[in-house]
Amino acid sequence: NGSPEVIAEGVEVLELDPCSKCKEELFLYELKKPFTILICGHIFHRSCLEDY
Template sequence: MNRIHIVALAKNILCYTSTLAMHISIPDVNPCSLCGKEIYSASNPPYKEFTLASCGHIYHQKCLEKHLVNGEARCPNKDCNRDIETFLSPDLFKEKGSQDKPSTTDENTTSMPVDSENATPVDEDSNVRGWPEIT
């Protein structure tokens, strides 16, 4: 996030609080285009974390993560549609697209549900997080 975006966000915060920003030109921060809610809303705490995409658009962090994990590595803003730089592997996006195709599994392969919050396998029988034993 560059200085201009931080200043714009700070000025928007001042607009919505009891402290008045006087004699200051205040640029608007558009609502998150993924959920439609304000990036900053004094009437709706707790405040959601936000992130600045590599193209310069601001989104709620969880909204953008969900968009990227669903296989879209492009800015969701219809006027932009630029590629978003991310630390996620491009193979992840390819895998997401091929999930609809039937696949074969090895007899020795076991699948386990994964806790999406911290990406660890969950033992269904005991509701304990852990890694499967290797035999």
């Protein structure tokens, strides 16, 4: 996709919206799937974003 992957550490997120595609809730302490937060603020599971 041409975009570099960045793994953020030490970032505090108080609340996550559900995945913008599948609408499944994202839980910080029980991450079942990797997710991506776009610059615009939309959140996607990585697999959902790859399907777009």
